[in-house]
Amino acid sequence: MADENLPDLEILENPNARSAEERAALLADPGFGTVFTDHMFTMRWSEGRGWHSARVEPFGPLTLSPATAVLHYAQEIFEGLKAYHRADGEIGLFRPEANAHRFNTSAERLAMPQLPEKMFLASIREILKADGAWVPTEGESSLYLRPFMIATEQFLGVRPAKEYLYSVIASPAGAYFKTGPKPVTLWVSEEYTRAAPGGTGAAKCGGNYASSLAPQTEAIEHGCDQVVFLDAAEHKYVEELGGMNLFFVYADEKKVVTPKLSGTILPGITRDAIIQLLTEEGYDVRESDYPIDRWREDALAGRLTETFACGTAAVVTPVGTIRDRSGDFTINHAQTGDLTRRLRAKLLDIQHGRAEDPHGWTQTAG
Numbered sequence: 001m002a003d004e005n006l007p008d009l010e011i012l013e014n015p016n017a018r019s020a021e022e023r024a025a026l027l028a029d030p031g032f033g034t035v036f037t038d039h040m041f042t043m044r045w046s047e048g049r050g051w052h053s054a055r056v057e058p059f060g061p062l063t064l065s066p067a068t069a070v071l072h073y074a075q076e077i078f079e080g081l082k083a084y085h086r087a088d089g090e091i092g093l094f095r096p097e098a099n100a101h102r103f104n105t106s107a108e109r110l111a112m113p114q115l116p117e118k119m120f121l122a123s124i125r126e127i128l129k130a131d132g133a134w135v136p137t138e139g140e141s142s143l144y145l146r147p148f149m150i151a152t153e154q155f156l157g158v159r160p161a162k163e164y165l166y167s168v169i170a171s172p173a174g175a176y177f178k179t180g181p182k183p184v185t186l187w188v189s190e191e192y193t194r195a196a197p198g199g200t201g202a203a204k205c206g207g208n209y210a211s212s213l214a215p216q217t218e219a220i221e222h223g224c225d226q227v228v229f230l231d232a233a234e235h236k237y238v239e240e241l242g243g244m245n246l247f248f249v250y251a252d253e254k255k256v257v258t259p260k261l262s263g264t265i266l267p268g269i270t271r272d273a274i275i276q277l278l279t280e281e282g283y284d285v286r287e288s289d290y291p292i293d294r295w296r297e298d299a300l301a302g303r304l305t306e307t308f309a310c311g312t313a314a315v316v317t318p319v320g321t322i323r324d325r326s327g328d329f330t331i332n333h334a335q336t337g338d339l340t341r342r343l344r345a346k347l348l349d350i351q352h353g354r355a356e357d358p359h360g361w362t363q364t365a366g
């Protein structure tokens with residue numbers, strides 16, 4: 001039945017959809033972000049007309065003029081959420097309305113049109129209706145959903161475009177860590193920053209990621225997995241990774257610190273869920289500035305017992321070693337800490353419908 005939230009919805013089935021056998025072979029070891037399902041969702045916006053031409057159609061290339069605005073000035077935003085195979089056999093989602101809300105916050109910052117939350121949620125339901133069989137059933141695996149919006153007007157002038165494409169693609173994702181979470185090593189970028197006050201740090205836009213690639217390359221050259229960015233003004237305070245928020249654990253004091261959302265940090269939905277879970281467990285959760293010098297001193301003194309990063313893709317990831325030009329320091333002997341392990345399991349259990357969900361964070365996609 002047509003969804004009344006989606007204007008002009010058409011369903012075009014993929015005549016070349018892969019067989020159940022082909023799909024099973026791809027789902028056996030999907031990795032991350034390289035395998036895509038048989039369909040995609042698309043919808044157009046134009047000035048005067050608003051949203052129109054919603055479609056579920058075969059996954060395939062977009063045809064764009066070389067003069068398309070997004071190719072030149074990066075007017076683009078995206079979201080990332082997962083569909084989970086639940087213990088009860090249903091397909092589950094985790095706080096998708098929070099993604100819908102954040103999409104609009106990002107759209108506002110990039111001068112793009114608002115997408116009614118009902119349309120965002122209906123587009124997710126439609127892609128899952130078409131490609132629900134692509135939700136992997138193995139342990140920690142899931143179907144990663146990537147809603148995005150691009151400026152499609154053909155125009156080289158610098159102003160907000162008058163035409164946009166909204167789309168959702170889906171990609172099965174295996175367990176991020178095949179043999180349990182492995183502590184990562186972070187490179188402190190002294191030269192590069194991710195976001196400055198007044199910039200786009202709180203928006204989920206491709207441009208933030210483009211500018212993180214040079215520091216990420218530097219991190220890899222120094223034998224690290226990821227970059228940790230400091231604040232742009234003073235290079236003193238820890239902000240976040242290129243795509244994950246950070247938490248600092250003082251287990252003996254039952255205290256946890258996470259950098260406060262001051263406009264340069266992406267407001268992670270995983271971050272928000274963890275703050276709620278820890279607060280309910282009686283932790284003193286502080287959202288505040290966190291100096292890199294405190295991180296080093298407290299880790300060396302053993303007061304800081306754990307650090308972890310969090311985000312939809314990798315859930316909760318332990319941080320083992322921090323490296324900069326002056327040397328290294330390690331946290332918890334570069335081992336996964338108890339709270340990190342427990343929070344990770346707790347979130348995964350809620351997301352996969354294996355644990356109670358008193359917050360109403362999960363819903364089925366049916």
Ligand SMILES: *Cc1c(COP(=O)(O)O)cnc(C)c1O
Binds near residue numbers: 242245270271311
């Ligand atoms: C998406 C993202 C996160 C994590 O957000 P979640 O909603 O938890 O997935 C953190 N930092 C950045 C820069 C991001 O783009």
